[in-house]
Amino acid sequence: MAENQPEKPVKSDDPVQVELYEKRKKLYVREVHGLFARWRFIAMATLLGFYYGTPWLTWDDRQAILLDLPARKFYILGFTFWPQDFVYLTALLIIAAMALFFFTAVAGRLWCGYACPQTVWTEIFMWIERKIEGDRNKQMKRDKAPWTPLKFYIKGTKHVAWLVFALWTGFTFVGYFTPIKELAHSFITWNLGPWETFWIFFYSLATWGNAGFLREQVCIYMCPYARFQSAMFDQDTLIISYDKDRGDPRGSRRRSDDPKEKGLGACIDCGLCTQVCPTGIDIRDGLQYQCIGCAACVDVCDSVMEKMDYPKGLVKYTTLNSMNGKPTHPLRFKVVGYGAMILIVTIGVLSAIALRTPLNMDILRDRSALYRETDEGLIENVYTIRIANMDTVDHQYRLSANGIDDLVLESDETEPTLKTGEVTEFTARLQVDPYLIKQRSTEVTFHLQALDNPDVAVSHDTRFLGPTNL
Amino acid sequence: MDQPIPLIQKVICVLWPSFLTASFATVVFFTVFDPNDFLAYSGFDISRLGAYTVGFFLFWLLTGSSCLLTLYFGKPCGIQKPPKDRD
Numbered sequence: 001m002a003e004n005q006p007e008k009p010v011k012s013d014d015p016v017q018v019e020l021y022e023k024r025k026k027l028y029v030r031e032v033h034g035l036f037a038r039w040r041f042i043a044m045a046t047l048l049g050f051y052y053g054t055p056w057l058t059w060d061d062r063q064a065i066l067l068d069l070p071a072r073k074f075y076i077l078g079f080t081f082w083p084q085d086f087v088y089l090t091a092l093l094i095i096a097a098m099a100l101f102f103f104t105a106v107a108g109r110l111w112c113g114y115a116c117p118q119t120v121w122t123e124i125f126m127w128i129e130r131k132i133e134g135d136r137n138k139q140m141k142r143d144k145a146p147w148t149p150l151k152f153y154i155k156g157t158k159h160v161a162w163l164v165f166a167l168w169t170g171f172t173f174v175g176y177f178t179p180i181k182e183l184a185h186s187f188i189t190w191n192l193g194p195w196e197t198f199w200i201f202f203y204s205l206a207t208w209g210n211a212g213f214l215r216e217q218v219c220i221y222m223c224p225y226a227r228f229q230s231a232m233f234d235q236d237t238l239i240i241s242y243d244k245d246r247g248d249p250r251g252s253r254r255r256s257d258d259p260k261e262k263g264l265g266a267c268i269d270c271g272l273c274t275q276v277c278p279t280g281i282d283i284r285d286g287l288q289y290q291c292i293g294c295a296a297c298v299d300v301c302d303s304v305m306e307k308m309d310y311p312k313g314l315v316k317y318t319t320l321n322s323m324n325g326k327p328t329h330p331l332r333f334k335v336v337g338y339g340a341m342i343l344i345v346t347i348g349v350l351s352a353i354a355l356r357t358p359l360n361m362d363i364l365r366d367r368s369a370l371y372r373e374t375d376e377g378l379i380e381n382v383y384t385i386r387i388a389n390m391d392t393v394d395h396q397y398r399l400s401a402n403g404i405d406d407l408v409l410e411s412d413e414t415e416p417t418l419k420t421g422e423v424t425e426f427t428a429r430l431q432v433d434p435y436l437i438k439q440r441s442t443e444v445t446f447h448l449q450a451l452d453n454p455d456v457a458v459s460h461d462t463r464f465l466g467p468t469n470l
Numbered sequence: 471m472d473q474p475i476p477l478i479q480k481v482i483c484v485l486w487p488s489f490l491t492a493s494f495a496t497v498v499f500f501t502v503f504d505p506n507d508f509l510a511y512s513g514f515d516i517s518r519l520g521a522y523t524v525g526f527f528l529f530w531l532l533t534g535s536s537c538l539l540t541l542y543f544g545k546p547c548g549i550q551k552p553p554k555d556r557d
Contacts, residue, residue, distance in 0.1 A: 070518045072504060086501045178519075193520040221482045 026143070028214060029126060030136045030275040034299025038244050043114040044123055052168070055175040062179075069177045073421065079353065080421060082390055083362050090328035091349040095342055100225070102338035106330065108239050109293035112226070112390040119292060120216045121169070121211035125162060132158045138273065162212050163204070176268075192203030216279040220290055230289060235320040236329050240293055242267075242284040242315045250284075255308055266314050270298065270304055273297035273315060283315055334357075357455075359447050363462045370465045378408070378431040379466050385411075386425045389418035389450060395450040403444030404464060415451070428462055437466040475514055488533035495533070496526040 029468060057064040059077050066075040074081035081088065090373070103110050110340055112119060133139050133154060142151055174196055175183050186192045192200070210218055219226050233239070247267035253259060259266065274282045276296040281288050283297045301315040319328045366382035374380050396417040401409045411428035428445060444464045450456035475483075500502030516524070 069522060083501045083504070188489050193517070193519070195517065195523050198523060217478060217482075221476075221479045284553070 014417050015105055025280070027278070027280045028136045028140050028275075029278050030272065030300075032276040032296045032299045034302060036295035037299050040114055040123070040294065044120045047115060047117075047120055048124065052172050055180040056171060063181075065176065066179060067177050068179075078392070079132060080390060080392070082388060085356070088349055088353060091345060091352075093348070095345050098338055098342045098345065101232055102230055102335065102342060105234070105237060105332070105335050105338060108233065108237050109229060109291070110238075112219065112292035113294035116292075118210060118223070119217075119278070119294065121207060122215050124165070125211040126278075128165065129158055130287060132161060159212075163210055164321075166204040166207040166211075167200070169207045170200040170202070173203045201452065217289070219279060219292055226289060226292075232334075234332070234334070235324075235326075236332060238317050238319060239287055240283060240291060240295060240298060240315065240321060241287065241318050242273075243313070244284070247284065247314050253257050264306075266305070266310050268304065268308060272300045272304060276300045310350070356390075357458055359391070359395075359397070359448065359450070359456050359458050360388040360390060361446065361458050361460050362386045363446055363460045365462060365465075368372070371467070373433060379434050379437065380429050380431045381464050382464065383428050383446075384425060385428050385446070386423065387416065387418065388423040389420055391456065392420055394419045395452065397448050397450050399428065400447045400449075401428075401430055401444055402447070405436050407432050407444065432464070434467060437464070439466075441465050475504035480541060484534060484537040488530055490536045491533045492526060496522065497530045500525060500531070 009304075051297040054065050055063060059075075062075060066076055068075060068077075071084055074085075100111060110410075129139070142154070145151060171183070171187060177199075178196060183192070183196065186196070187200075190331055204331060208289045214222075243266075245265075247265045249263065250267040250269040251262070251264045251266050252269055252436065253262055253264060273284065274280070274297075274327065276284070276299075278294060278296065279290040279292055284292065295317065296347045297315050305312045305314055321328045362385075364384040364386075366384065369382070372380050372382075385399070387397065394417065396415060399409065399411065399414050399416070408431040409428060410431060413424075413426040413428075416424060416426070428446075442464045443461055446462065448458050484525060494504060500522055505516075505518050505525070
């Protein structure tokens with residue numbers, strides 16, 4: 001515990017209840033080079049490239065991925081999704097969760113170390129920090145030193161660079177929800193809408209705070225996955241571990257010394273593994289929940305082992321089984337099960353999307369009157385009909401209704417034409433001879449069918465209300 | 471004794487779970503209800519994006535207050551031990 005300070009003076013006969021605040025020590029993470037650092041760089045460059053590049057891609061003359069919230073339509077490549085398609089989003093979340101379980105079971109915290117936005121943006125912020133402030137030692141020295149104009153200048157430059165990068169991040173984020181080219185134009189001419197402005201700055205500040213300041217605390221305190229991932233671990237899960245049998249007892253020595261003579265293990269206790277750790281743990285203390293599996297300690301330890309002419313792999317990716325000298329089983333029931341579930345749900349969603357009817361009809365009964373009598377003595381109900389052409393081509397539709405004999409449908413729009421993506425609303429009236437209705441409330445069905453394609457058709461049930469004293 | 475909880479964790483305990491649930495509630499709510507449908511009659515002149523934003527922060531306020539109350543009631547009550555356990 002770093003500093004144990006009672007929150008308030010404790011009276012002697014109070015039950016022992018002391019609030020302890022552990023003051024967070026700022027981590028100065030040392031830069032690391034090596035095999036896994038290279039992989040991490042490739043993963044991060046790819047993911048950042050996707051994030052910043054995707055909104056600029058076009059598909060059929062419009063943004064390839066646009067979650068157009070103002071228009072309530074999601075464009076994803078050739079598909080258009082409507083609020084009615086919410087179920088696919090749910091399925092997508094299930095697939096994402098299953099994929100996370102799958103990768104956790106196979107490779108431990110692969111997500112945390114290589115792909116989590118928190119890791120990716122923290123890394124890039126640390127990279128900017130190193131470019132401006134210098135390496136770990138320089139940063140620590142500067143932070144201890146008193147404030148001078150130079151320190152102020154360097155710190156200020158770092159924050160400006162961070163904020164510019166964060167602003168670009170926030171702008172890109174909003175670019176997924178409103179067309180990014182128009183957004184860029186409004187941004188340059190400083191003509192943004194109030195809400196776009198708000199979200200750009202809100203997201204920018206969140207990025208700046210999370211990647212610049214909160215960093216590993218997000219993983220430790222905020223991440224639900226970090227808390228429960230251990231439940232998905234087993235003896236065959238890939239983890240990063242220090243080989244205690246080989247490494248201990250630790251101790252410094254000269255390169256020429258024979259460790260056996262000095263009674264030492266392979267660990268020279270240089271402490272580099274703790275300096276490169278982005279969450280500030282010592283991997284030699286065993287598997288800890290703060291470990292995000294980034295393998296920075298593996299890289300740095302390998303480089304030390306190389307310098308010492310010792311075999312590499314004192315800290316390495318391994319499994320509990322392998323550490324105990326037992327065989328590792330990559331294919332387990334759990335792995336195959338998660339894999340099969342991902343496959344099944346994915347196929348299900350894709351076929352459901354392929355088979356969905358690209359037409360929607362909502363019907364609202366006119367609430368102002370239950371029914372009315374026309375001049376001809378017929379009973380009339382009024383409905384508001386809202387239809388949406390969710391297809392990629394224009395269609396003309398025919399509206400019809402049945403449910404009661406001799407039902408008459410009257411509307412200005414019995415054969416509406418809708419362009420692709422168009423939504424329209426109109427009024428329709430159903431009229432029937434009062435002698436033909438048997439009860440107060442009868443079920444009637446509206447049908448809407450495309451004239452050029454009978455498969456593009458939907459039906460909607462509603463009620464027809466008549467006089468009570470029949 | 472239980473492990474102490476750092477202040478930052480308490481702040482996160484209030485702001486973060488409420489943020490997650492508010493985001494979820496916002497998505498579900500505005501998937502079902504189009505703000506234009508009910509704002510048309512209310513006299514508020516606000517775009518859909520604005521309605522989503524205001525809606526989100528109202529949800530966050532609600533879920534956040536609930537988290538704050540949980541934190542408050544989660545504090546130990548300071549109930550005195552029975553006398554025999556004293557001294």
